[in-house]
Amino acid sequence: MDRDPEFEMASGWRGPSADPHDEQLGDNIEPTTPDSADTYDAVLVGEPYDGAVIGSPGAREGPAAIRDALAGVKTHHFDAGPIRAIGDLGTVDIPTGASVSDVQAAVRAATETVHEQETIPIFLGGDNSLTYPNAGPLLDREETVGVVSLDAHLDCRAVRGEPSSGAPYRQLWEAGLDEMAVLGARHFETSTVYAEYLREQGGEVVTAEEVGDDPVEATDRALAAVETDHLYVSVDIDVLDATAAPGVSAPTPGGITTRELFRLVRLLASVDRLAGFEVVETAPPLCPDGRTADAAARTVAHVLSVLGGEPA
Amino acid sequence: MDRDPEFEMASGWRGPSADPHDEQLGDNIEPTTPDSADTYDAVLVGEPYDGAVIGSPGAREGPAAIRDALAGVKTHHFDAGPIRAIGDLGTVDIPTGASVSDVQAAVRAATETVHEQETIPIFLGGDNSLTYPNAGPLLDREETVGVVSLDAHLDCRAVRGEPSSGAPYRQLWEAGLDEMAVLGARHFETSTVYAEYLREQGGEVVTAEEVGDDPVEATDRALAAVETDHLYVSVDIDVLDATAAPGVSAPTPGGITTRELFRLVRLLASVDRLAGFEVVETAPPLCPDGRTADAAARTVAHVLSVLGGEPA
Amino acid sequence: MDRDPEFEMASGWRGPSADPHDEQLGDNIEPTTPDSADTYDAVLVGEPYDGAVIGSPGAREGPAAIRDALAGVKTHHFDAGPIRAIGDLGTVDIPTGASVSDVQAAVRAATETVHEQETIPIFLGGDNSLTYPNAGPLLDREETVGVVSLDAHLDCRAVRGEPSSGAPYRQLWEAGLDEMAVLGARHFETSTVYAEYLREQGGEVVTAEEVGDDPVEATDRALAAVETDHLYVSVDIDVLDATAAPGVSAPTPGGITTRELFRLVRLLASVDRLAGFEVVETAPPLCPDGRTADAAARTVAHVLSVLGGEPA
Amino acid sequence: MDRDPEFEMASGWRGPSADPHDEQLGDNIEPTTPDSADTYDAVLVGEPYDGAVIGSPGAREGPAAIRDALAGVKTHHFDAGPIRAIGDLGTVDIPTGASVSDVQAAVRAATETVHEQETIPIFLGGDNSLTYPNAGPLLDREETVGVVSLDAHLDCRAVRGEPSSGAPYRQLWEAGLDEMAVLGARHFETSTVYAEYLREQGGEVVTAEEVGDDPVEATDRALAAVETDHLYVSVDIDVLDATAAPGVSAPTPGGITTRELFRLVRLLASVDRLAGFEVVETAPPLCPDGRTADAAARTVAHVLSVLGGEPA
Amino acid sequence: MDRDPEFEMASGWRGPSADPHDEQLGDNIEPTTPDSADTYDAVLVGEPYDGAVIGSPGAREGPAAIRDALAGVKTHHFDAGPIRAIGDLGTVDIPTGASVSDVQAAVRAATETVHEQETIPIFLGGDNSLTYPNAGPLLDREETVGVVSLDAHLDCRAVRGEPSSGAPYRQLWEAGLDEMAVLGARHFETSTVYAEYLREQGGEVVTAEEVGDDPVEATDRALAAVETDHLYVSVDIDVLDATAAPGVSAPTPGGITTRELFRLVRLLASVDRLAGFEVVETAPPLCPDGRTADAAARTVAHVLSVLGGEPA
Amino acid sequence: MDRDPEFEMASGWRGPSADPHDEQLGDNIEPTTPDSADTYDAVLVGEPYDGAVIGSPGAREGPAAIRDALAGVKTHHFDAGPIRAIGDLGTVDIPTGASVSDVQAAVRAATETVHEQETIPIFLGGDNSLTYPNAGPLLDREETVGVVSLDAHLDCRAVRGEPSSGAPYRQLWEAGLDEMAVLGARHFETSTVYAEYLREQGGEVVTAEEVGDDPVEATDRALAAVETDHLYVSVDIDVLDATAAPGVSAPTPGGITTRELFRLVRLLASVDRLAGFEVVETAPPLCPDGRTADAAARTVAHVLSVLGGEPA
Ligand SMILES: [Mn+2]
Numbered sequence A, B, C, D, E, F: 001m002d003r004d005p006e007f008e009m010a011s012g013w014r015g016p017s018a019d020p021h022d023e024q025l026g027d028n029i030e031p032t033t034p035d036s037a038d039t040y041d042a043v044l045v046g047e048p049y050d051g052a053v054i055g056s057p058g059a060r061e062g063p064a065a066i067r068d069a070l071a072g073v074k075t076h077h078f079d080a081g082p083i084r085a086i087g088d089l090g091t092v093d094i095p096t097g098a099s100v101s102d103v104q105a106a107v108r109a110a111t112e113t114v115h116e117q118e119t120i121p122i123f124l125g126g127d128n129s130l131t132y133p134n135a136g137p138l139l140d141r142e143e144t145v146g147v148v149s150l151d152a153h154l155d156c157r158a159v160r161g162e163p164s165s166g167a168p169y170r171q172l173w174e175a176g177l178d179e180m181a182v183l184g185a186r187h188f189e190t191s192t193v194y195a196e197y198l199r200e201q202g203g204e205v206v207t208a209e210e211v212g213d214d215p216v217e218a219t220d221r222a223l224a225a226v227e228t229d230h231l232y233v234s235v236d237i238d239v240l241d242a243t244a245a246p247g248v249s250a251p252t253p254g255g256i257t258t259r260e261l262f263r264l265v266r267l268l269a270s271v272d273r274l275a276g277f278e279v280v281e282t283a284p285p286l287c288p289d290g291r292t293a294d295a296a297a298r299t300v301a302h303v304l305s306v307l308g309g310e311p312a
């Protein structure tokens, strides 16, 4: 099996259980290559980069920590049954010390290959600037493309010089994005000019407060605003409340619970037109007890239980 | 007053308040013996043992920390009024360095005496392997026996060699348990074979997600599945979300809140056929700020406000 | 511009953003004096004092930490639009080493001046004993005065010797308070005699559990019980669950979430008869990651988005 | 046995050991009264007060934490043999909410009684403002009085209004102190005017750096500067390096090690003219893992091994 | 290559470096079997057990954490040059849930095989009760056997029922140990009866204070007291000061520094008659930032730089 | 006063003291420009960049945290007297998102201007890759140039692609550095090939162990190896032991104490040929209690007490 030069092989897929009856997610992950990726309903892609973070960094260690936590998770969802085999493309090779735009370009070279396959890529970030190369290749398609972004922030900052992790959706809108909804946004975390910018583009904002009132209705509202042919779903783990995800560059209160996040991603992953998924901004050095990576890993597991769950 | 040789006396029941108008739970706890236990609606039993834990240990320090927190809690529940006098049988003498099955046998010698009294024992663990000796004596009765287990996990592992804290319900089923419901279970925390095992026995699983949707209905579903003559209620404190109970051997996100847990135990403690209650897996060394023991103590207080509350 | 001798000037109102498009709350805070305070819909008043705390101290550092967090918050509320200019009266000069009653008297000299202005004072505590001088001057008015207190505790202790942070409402009742509701109170945190005292005065208790069931209805119940001409709203940040606000002298589980608190204060701040607001008991040294001050700051921001929000 | 009304009884002198061969310090502490104090070579006095702290408070919880740690320490010093019985006068009753000077006066009423006895009082603080009432009564004697202060700071601030924990030695000098040496002082922690003040009084400064070079010679230098009839020794636990004592209001690097501190106090306690000893500024809420109180407790144990050690 | 059934294979020997010029210890570790162990100057043996700990447990996770830290350490010692290839026997299979004496017997079955080889075993604990089976097989030899124990404690407790981690040297003395020295012992950590017991056996105690005065002389004194044919060296990592090794069941101040420990073990490892080495009591769950395991790993590296260093 | 476009003005130079007799370093810092820098014996330069760190990042927040701590330090050194006025050039403008080599070039444009002045620049990093632009301009002079680097590591890695924080001295050697000594280096932290590289260049290595044996002699050995016309002194704060400086990308045990570091930098700063000084690698997000920045700030204060101390 030849490996793609842009990827380093993932290793260490092995949960800590000693009980031979246990089936852990690590047991069902199979290393694969872009060429064979379509054998799987979904493939994992690691992106260890945080050079575009404005606040406290650390997200570069996210993919390793999420993989560690994911390896030990059991495959069983009580309603959907066990998660089937999943492919793993390894880790995108990030050029060391390069500028943000050069990193975005290098990552995009890898993600383009991935999006060509008939499978759902699940990107493990890394900071939010990776959303641009992760979702960008979809914009080259002829059909319409939309994003549902679960984030405390709108991330539509104007780019001055190099792009930052607060700007990926500005970059995507400028590259031709058709529709977008932000789910779980917090008041007082985005400036008025950027809130207005997003509304002018036709973007929808569903607040964390509204998710708390009725998670299903909130998701419906987001999906109603993004009726595009292809749907990309992004989870900035800071959409979680500061108590649930302290390991992000700027934890904020008033956020959603892990229980709500898991429900939201299951609802979103069930949408037919899903073309890609990512979880970004998990910064393990900022979270001594590991709860942020634990939450990120189970977010991925809930998505996999829809994409790669036991067929009915 | 003669003491039972299997128990060491509890001490230090004295809350920190200096206000003479305060009535703290510590003021209403009275040392007692198995012989006089039926003077009280409920009696406390400490079980400082964690030798059967697979993950991080520490639960052996649970009883002392829960008692400390409980001593300082005020007796007043706004709806049920103050908690009346409660008996305290002290601490079960755990043989040092013994095997898990020998410890289970030694603990069971003590719990058998307790269950013979007309009172509700409230066991303060200690790890979840204690559930077997805590509930086990009930299975010797002629009537049917069921358990409602509030736990993130199903704890039905097959026993290989010595039993672990992940196996008590397997031990109970094999000893004749009639019915069981798990309330607050988390997806991806139990392997498929064990989920199937429990379903084959007729056990019911109510997830943490379902508790969040409607705590009262979730409890009703659990109780409807356990219509036995005697009901044992077990709280593995890891049923709480990882944010609320970091001091457990394996904290997991997606769990229930303390507010929900307090409501659940009040509903369950109101059931006539209640024959025993326990709170297990509180591991103080894993929780520097003490919030896990604080939550466990108030869980017990809510139960006491039903069992030993002011008569209407 | 002459300064009042009782206030020290606030400084450091400057958020950390480097994006020129950002509008942070720090940009819209304008130093002012009691004489000019009525130019603003609301004015901030810092009160760095914790000499009356019975448990762990630290609230004296609350005002500085809340201001720091507030400076960096964006002004934009998705529904109410940006917060307009707000006045800042600086910090009340607390006599060092004085007795609690002397401090209360000294603070009251300053708050009387503030309440004479046509503006809503927003006090940043400091411990809960400050509520007495903060709300006290309202009792000199001819109309009726009530308080809605968001607190885990009732804070109606009998005063023995010097008053403590557990006694401000006893002091207010004795000084002529007409009505009061406690919103978010926790079971087992107040002794029976004090719960009875409050009921005898006609006070209303709405528990945290009831807030969780329906925040809007819970607030309505509190407001229905306080139909006075003037309304003072107090937030003891320990009304939050222990997970959300570890930085208080006695964190307790079973509390409300930040999402609920933000909604509650918006509802309360919308009441016409509002005469003053405070947030007390934020103790930064007890909260290494700053989440308690972050929550307190956003509580203030939500109030400001009602009081000083963009006119419709 | 009648109790002095100014003292509350100490309780909980009981170490955690379960080995019947263990002799812990808690076993050898005997409650006593001022009248019977001269039965003991040394008596303990708790002083839970921190109202004069300028930085982060918490020292009010020092006496309880030091006692807890001391209870579990074994009595055995390898060279001096076991510590004999020690008296315990309990806790000085601190007036709640009083001004600093009123607290100093109230404490002094109690310490005067203690100093009248033929025993060495060991004060467990509490903040450094207590040094004034702790050592003050000695100045009423006809002989000369000196202090060796182990402190990162000189604590000679001018008193403006109420005294603070940075001013006790200014108060003592003004009340007639004859000589003083500061041992373990840090550069850049005291302003020039105060360093000059101390030198003008004839005070000696031995830096932490010099202690590191040769602890015995450093102690000799301090003692040579304080050749008074009576010697009072004060340990502000912040004399320790910030790594060893994080639980103080202002931890500073460049300090002495616990190993050095233990040697220093043994040397100082061996001086015949010793008239009193104190350890102040231990603030448990600022030290989650308890290492500061552990160090303070063993500091006291080393002193006791000289004062109340096995006779040769 | 056949594996011994008592050992599980070690895995994950791979440091985190991405620089191809780096030589990390993980690169030079080679899995081996008891039969081939004499190919190596030293072999590693993992012992994940903490069932005999009286205080806070966690040492069962020590071997994995030490191995992780060791994998990333560079091989280069500035004076001794790079460490050569080292063998790794993997992890001793600990019977789950067994009594302490059964575990000691099971471990001894494995260590006997290891001691038969011409190599120096380096045991990675696990708790201090493992010293008995680790050093025990040496007592079957005809020559004399002695131990130098670097420990804050003497660990000579009388065994009541099952042995604890405070009793291994009592067990060894009773099994025929000839001589022993404790290096780094702390005052007030061992009761008089046990200090006397050790002296009666002819054991030597060199305190941490004496190590601080002159590490080389202190080591010489320990070695002078243990002039046996075979020398076993044990490091209980709690010999380090509480600041350097918080991750032990009972951290104590007044201890030695890492710099001193590294020197001590290099001196001891240079002794010809060395027959075995261990590092015990590293408890990762009690040390969030990993510094204890980091120190334990480098302790092993310093030993290896003597045993398996580049030949001169 | 015109400002240089490459610098942003430093702000917030104001210590927390309220005592008018206090002289804090913040009071003596005066904003200046490159043109006027030679008015001062030393000038501060902030460099908030950590894009070249291989391990955990965070050093970008170093300059702000060091300045905060420095502002509150008193000016008084017991032997050298108070520090005189110091200039502050503010913060070098770091291009956002640029590659490491572009950042190094941009920083160098600023540092060249600084080195042209007759003053000693004191650079506050930032990561260790900044050493290349900080010291680089000195190599353009005609005289010889040497560096004494206080670092746990040798930082001579070969540059592959972009330079990292482990490579600055390789870059300097390749640009013409004449001599170099590393003071405080740790065993097992640098690979053999790099240790050999440094020796081939004629570099000297003095280990942390040797510093512990005799700090003055160790410094002498370093200075004897660097007898160049100009001397640049660099402190990577990870030269401190892991207990004293946890806030670095890779804390390691066996390091030097703060007391030793302060002595070392005073000795080095007293050398006539000193041409520049830096302290790098302080990463505040990795150090919750701020002790690393506290140590870095006092390191700078000790240097200033030599360079800008009171004239004799
Ligand atoms: Mn975000």
Ligand SMILES: [Mn+2]
Residues within 6 Å of the ligand: A128, A151, A153, A155, A165, A236, A281
């Ligand atoms: Mn984002």
Ligand SMILES: [Mn+2]
Residues within 6 Å of the ligand: B151, B152, B153, B236, B238, B239
């Ligand atoms: Mn569980």
Ligand SMILES: [Mn+2]
Residues within 6 Å of the ligand: B128, B151, B153, B155, B165, B236, B281
């Ligand atoms: Mn369980």
Ligand SMILES: [Mn+2]
Residues within 6 Å of the ligand: C151, C152, C153, C236, C238, C239
């Ligand atoms: Mn409260």
Ligand SMILES: [Mn+2]
Residues within 6 Å of the ligand: C128, C151, C153, C155, C165, C236, C281
């Ligand atoms: Mn309150």
Ligand SMILES: [Mn+2]
Residues within 6 Å of the ligand: D151, D152, D153, D236, D238, D239
């Ligand atoms: Mn001090």
Ligand SMILES: [Mn+2]
Residues within 6 Å of the ligand: D128, D151, D153, D155, D165, D236, D281
């Ligand atoms: Mn002091």
Ligand SMILES: [Mn+2]
Residues within 6 Å of the ligand: E151, E152, E153, E236, E238, E239
């Ligand atoms: Mn030990």
Ligand SMILES: [Mn+2]
Residues within 6 Å of the ligand: E128, E151, E153, E155, E165, E236, E281
């Ligand atoms: Mn030991």
Ligand SMILES: [Mn+2]
Residues within 6 Å of the ligand: F151, F152, F153, F236, F238, F239
């Ligand atoms: Mn370094």
Ligand SMILES: [Mn+2]
Residues within 6 Å of the ligand: F128, F151, F153, F155, F165, F236, F281
């Ligand atoms: Mn470096």
